[in-house]
Amino acid sequence: MLxxxxxxxxxGQELIQMGEERGELKKARDDVIEVLATRFDLIPQSIxxxxxxxxxxxxxKQIFRLAIKVENLEAFKARLEAWSMS
Numbered sequence: 001m002l003x004x005x006x007x008x009x010x011x012g013q014e015l016i017q018m019g020e021e022r023g024e025l026k027k028a029r030d031d032v033i034e035v036l037a038t039r040f041d042l043i044p045q046s047i048x049x050x051x052x053x054x055x056x057x058x059x060x061k062q063i064f065r066l067a068i069k070v071e072n073l074e075a076f077k078a079r080l081e082a083w084s085m086s
Contacts, residue, residue: 021057028060032055036076049079050084059083 032051036043054060063080070076 032064040073
């Protein structure tokens with residue numbers, strides 16, 4: 001019987017890398033939502049949905065900082081909408 005260790009193949013390494021990147025994006029999204037929930041209690045589903053659509057780790061890093069600094073949830077929402085239009 002043929003025993004193939006997928007992790008030792010190029011395709012396997014690419015799959016592992018993709019999984020790690022997906023995990024990092026999910027954590028970054030969850031971190032943004034957690035900061036908002038901690039600061040402002042209930043978060044509208046529209047904001048959670050928008051944050052969960054972001055596919056850039058760098059963008060999520062900037063949004064995380066915004067979530068920490070912003071005055072209120074309405075300001076966050078406005079900045080998020082303006083940012084996603086640019």
